[in-house]
Amino acid sequence: MNVDKPLDKPFIFDAHLDLAMNAMExxxxxxxTIEELRATEDGMIDKPDRAQGTVSFPSLREGNVGIVVGTQIARFAKRKGNLPGASWNSPEQAWAQTQGQLAxxxxxxHKGQIRQILNKExxxxxxxxxxxDAANTPLGLIRSLEGxxxxxxxxxxxxxxxDGLRAIGPAHYGPGVYAQGTDATGGIGQSGRELLKEMEALNIILDTTHLCDDSFWEALANFKGPVCASHNNCRALVPHHxxxxxxxxxxxIAREAIIGVVMDAWMLTPNWIRGKSTPKGENISLHQVVDHIDYICQLAGNSLHAGIGSDLDGAFGTEQGPKxxxxxxxxxxxxxxxxxRGYTKENIENICSKNWLRFYMNAWS
Known part of the structure; x- marks a missing residue:
């Protein structure tokens, strides 16, 4: 294969970042800067990723990450032992939390750090x-609801x-009001079908990430609008639901979706043990991330369906990310x-940004 010289610093579209959760919770x-953020958290032990964050507006600019999908996230917890953050004891509290994130x-x-993106124009x-003039242009942000x-x-x-919401993942972790998420089982039920019908009428994108298998198939059968998987890896490489x-x-792929690969270390190796494994110990790097990108491309037969949905600082930091x-x-x-690995400039541009850009442009045409 004729391999072009890689691009100097291609434009990157990251389809999943919990920016508001990091700010508010x-x-x-x-x-x-990341250095300043880590310094403010030195010695804090309330969360496992303290002083190990990776995402800030300056670091996004440094990486030429010019558009992101930023989440609002707040789930109604129905069980004990939830993951840190984002869990609330009633849907009303969850709604209030998302409104704080919106604010x-x-x-x-208003400060000029971000620019909300609502449509093709x-x-x-x-x-x-x-x-x-990238230096003086606010970061582009499309807003999504995770759960x-x-x-x-x-x-x-x-x-x-x-208010600008343009994508929804109906479930997060555990049982949900409208669908069943990671670690749960079951379908979307009548409430889920009602939600999908109204989302379709509004042309809100369905993000299938976190849907358990039953809910995934039922959601696809009941939703005819644009679908994606903002941050999801391949079961063939890391066996887990x-x-x-x-x-x-x-x-x-048949629905013209884009699958954004995610960088949480436990999703990059079948050997990860929470609280014990380390990225260096398990030799987890961006090579494994590219394994998942390549797997999607090989499955599709082209580079048109893989993208980036890093989920960096999604309740983990450098302690649970690629080394x-x-x-x-x-x-x-x-x-x-x-x-x-033989990917051309065109392939690389597709994966870094053009696939996601095409997806949103088509969804909003």
């Missing part, structure tokens, strides 16, 4: 501005859409690794 001022995004937009304007438990009724869904099987990946990722700017190592 982790109390991180993302306008600071933070709006404050960052916004993408065109943002890309033109970034190309001519729909906070949608108290379809009235609240319409309000969220009016959090990853998608070949059948699921093929179904997404060669110190900050999110290190996503720029991926183009070189892809070139080493």
């Amino acid at each position: 982790w109390n991180r001022d993302l306008t600071h 933070w995004y709006q404050a960052m937009e 916004d993408i065109d304007k943002h890309l033109a501005s970034w190309e001519t 729909a438990d906070s949608i108290l009724s379809m009235h609240y869904l319409h309000k969220a859409y009016e 959090r990853q998608f099987s070949d059948d699921q990946l093929n179904a997404l 060669d990722v110190d900050t999110i700017a290190d996503l720029q190592k991926i183009p070189y690794l892809l070139s080493q």
Whole structure:
């Protein structure tokens, strides 16, 4: 295969970052550098990733990560032992938490740190501005809801859409109000079908990430709008129900979906033991991330369905990420690794950003 010289620093679209969760629950001022953020958390032990964060606005700029999908996240907890953060004892509390996160995004937009992207025209304007003056262009942000438990009724869904919400993953971890997520089983039920019907009417994108197998297949059968998997890896490489099987990946590819590979270390090796394993000890690096990208490309027969959905700082930091990722700017190592495997410039551009850009442009055409 004729391999082009890899791009110097290609534009990157990251389809999944919990920015507002980090700001509101982790109390991180993302306008600071990573070094400054780590210094403010030195000695803190309330969360396992303290002083090990990787994402800030300056580090995104350093990595030429010009558009991100930023989440609102708050689930209604129905069980004990939930993961740290994002769990609340009622849907009403979850809704209030998402509104606090929305207020933070709006404050960052007012400050000029981000620019909300709502439609095709916004993408065109943002890309033109970034190309001519990236240093003075706000980061582009598309807003997604990770787990729909906070949608108290379809009235609240319409309000969220009016406020700029453009994608929803119906479930997160465990049983959900509208679907069943990671570590749960079962379908979406009547409430889930109602949600999907209204999402389709509003042209809100369905993010299948975190749906358990039963809910995944039922959601695809009941939703005819645009679908994606913002941050999901391949079950064939790491056997666990959090990853998608070949059948699921093929179904997404048939729907013109993009699958964003995720960088949580336990999703990159079958040997990870929480609280004991380390990235260096398990030799987890961006090579494994590229393994998942390559697997999706081989399954599809082209480079048109793989993307990046890093989930960096999604309740983990450098203690549970690839050993060669110190900050999110290190996503720029991926183009070189892809070139080493025979991917051309066109392939690399597709994976780094063009696939996600095409997906959203088509969804909003």
